[in-house]
Amino acid sequence: MERRRLGRTGLEVSRLGLGTMQWGRGVDAATAGEQLTAFLDAGGSLVDTAALYGDGRAEGLLGELVDKLGCRDDLELVSKSGLRRRGEDVVRDTSRGHLLTQLDRTLAALGTDHLDLWLVHVWDDATPAEETFAALEHAVRTGRARYVGVSNFSAWQTSWAAGWLAARPDHVQVAATQVEYSLLRRSVETDVVPAAAAHGLGLLAWSPLGRGVLTGKYRGGVPGDSRAAHPEWESFVGAYLTPARSRIVEAVARAAEGLDVSPTHVALAWLRDRPQVGSALLGARTTDQLEHALASEHVELPVEIVQALDDVSEGAR
Template sequence: MEYRRLGKAGLKVSALSLGSWVTFGKQVDMTDAKELLKTGYDAGINFFDNAEGYEAGESEKIMGEAIAGLGLARDTYAVSSKVFWGGSKPTQMGLSAKHVRDACDAALIRLKVDYLDLFYCHRPDIDTPIEETVRAMHQLVLQGKVLYWGTSEWSAQEITAAHAIARQEHLTPPTMEQPQYNLLHREKVEAEFRPLYENYGMGTTIWSPLASGLLTGKYNDGIPDDSRLALPGYEWLRDIWSSEDGLHKMAKIRALGALAGELEISLTHLSVAWCLKNPNVSTVILGASKLAQLEDNLKAVDCLPLLTPEVMERIEICVDNRPAAPARWGQ
């Protein structure tokens, strides 16, 4: 396993990490969770990602009990939570100082830990001043409940504002952002965020490297019954990929699949390895509902040497979506 700094921070996280969105508490029970976590940990994964909004906290409970059951030494792994969607009442949502504190305390209980290594603002909150949120996160850091705080799906402008407030008020600034990033979704990470890497040393813990499974190629001939797109409650995701734009992207995926075949690797490995080629990616969060799926995804690291400058350019031809001001790597 390769380990990378979380941006300019001293914390080193595994290049591949394990997340629980959609899986823990929905597709994965306690027995399966322990198996997945142990397999990932034994393979070198040292970062496990979670959120209060994942299955209304059930995902955190399962992860916490599984880690405790495995007896993993607390100084050998990092675990995260996110705050925004904690419940239906007004004080259970958003990024107010109250909810930030309550969400952190609740996550500590569910995850069975004394502190969170990473704590994210899961979305920007238009009803709460950024200064209030930055100060609330700073207080958690001072209390020893959180080591690093960050954002997820914030804009570069919002993150810049958080840094400016932190500097002016002598508060702890955000360390990392958790954006969606994959071969079909590139603009924010490669173009919009460039000043954040250069000016603040922001790290990124990216999610959806396989575009909700599309970049595995398993949807090329329809939606399997046991897939994420077939789950109740995820019709919105299914509708996106059945749209005209979705069908256009499916053509790109087939072209990528053909290239992966030439390299004698899977489309999954190609897609994850491509994300890892970006030096501004601190870790790629994997999601898995089955042990075999995780074991296979872990092999993507071994495919990095195959992504030569020539292959990277052929990938660009397949996807034809290079951002206007891209960060160039792998060349």
């Protein structure tokens, strides 16, 4: 698999990454092990997780598998902190104390002394930004994170983080921003992508298949075994099951038919090659789904198809 420098840093990552949001919850230990093995066999190296993924079980499961396979040196481990459970609710907390405590727990769960990339999971209005960014700086200074970044930040929040850290004595570079980005969600191109380019950040794109809609599985309705049929995910996926976005899905399907590949491959190849994108994160429920998505590595879209998809998805900005 092709590797890329992440933004203007020396960190190299695979251009397809493995997401673990459902590990320990919708994805059991056996399937997670199959997925990690398949990902490594395909030449993948960037694995993305977070403190709360899998109801807090994903990091521990990933750590067990990395230890079992002895593959730590083959991976770029990425994790995120800044969310916590308060009773039944998930709340934002990017205070220095919580971030660094969560980071230490992450390292223990993963069985490593450092993350290759540590991200603040969300912006938190209740915490002074300087306090949050100082925690990132401290993590780099103490060796617990090789690189740092942000997640789900707006353009001005991203610029603030990059500018503040760069102006500090340690001149810490913000390496990446993780955002939702796909043919069905191009709004980040308006401001976040230009901000990332200006400050030398790479993009880690989550939900590159438009919450699963770009696979084409919903073209004939909502399958009973799909996420859109589950009460927990119905509104999340349903937001993209609109007439306007259906036109984009149909265009992807037509392109796929013409190229004799799948809609998944077309959608991922389009996203993978957008400016600033360092890695597209694949979150699969089954190993077959992951292996199918990984096969997009070998798909190159003709310029004419890229332009056609750009045109039809313009409204998703």
